[in-house]
Amino acid sequence: MATKNNVVAFQYPRLTKENYDKWSLIMKTVLGAQGFWENVEKGYTEHDVAVMLNQSQKEASQNERKKDKNALMVIHQGLDDDMFKKVANATSSKQAWDTLQKFFEGVSRVKKVRLQNLRGEFKKLEMLDKKSISDYFGRVLNIVNQMKRLGESMQDCRVVEKILHSVNSDFNHVVVVIEELNKDLESMTIDELSGSLQAHEQ
Structure with a gap:
């Protein structure tokens, strides 16, 4: 953590192509500590402007919207430029989180298939005659x-x-x-x- 004027500034973990599992666990904790994880997990839906809300409902809706935008901001803080591009069009924290999750699940599946193929190649390796x-x-x-x-x-x-x-x-x-x-x-x-x-x- 960096400090400025004796105030501790939290350093969000940076997502890379290799650390998604660890990053997601830490970010869940961070989002939960700030009271935002429920928004990410369950999602936030904008109310139709045509729907009539009483004052209490309007305030609750505005509060949920603010929390969702804060959650989205926290997620953005943990991304570099390349990763940010993947969620740049996300309008909610859940959409951004789900986009990253699907991307890395796909990467993981490709890695597993590639590794399985390499294991097969390794098993079949034999030295050819007349080769050094x-x-x-x-x-x-x-x-x-x-x-x-x-x-x-x-x-x-x-x-x-x-x-x-x-x-x-x-x-x-x-x-x-x-x-x-x-x-x-x-x-x-x-x-x-x-x-x-x-x-x-x-």
Whole structure:
């Protein structure tokens, strides 16, 4: 939180493409603390000007409208320029919130499908004959890095085991030696395995 003249200024969390779940939880708390979350959750509907309201109803309607605009303002405070464009046309806090939710649910589904495809590619990886170790490592790490960017936990030992079990037959005896010398493959790094296999290749 920033301070100015001894007054604490609250810093709203900034929404990014990677932190929607955390951002939405914090913003729900912030909106709730300010008494605005109910407006976001249930929505606010403008009354038809033709509908006759008594003074009490008019005041209640104006109060709800003000709270909704304040809620919308709070949501805007947590967005950068790119994210703001997605809700720029929203006229209520609920509309803005639902728009962001649908967008990130769609992004999440696409990520899940892409990650599932990459898992399949990783499982099917095999070293082609007449290809170098460095070429094969490049193929493996390209897929591994894509999986990591999508949130997959990829420990070195998982990649090491995959490579050892998928190099071509020219490296069979080297694989046996490596596995004998490294009973606990969890302690072997990808770089160490690459060095060992490339040393044999030369």
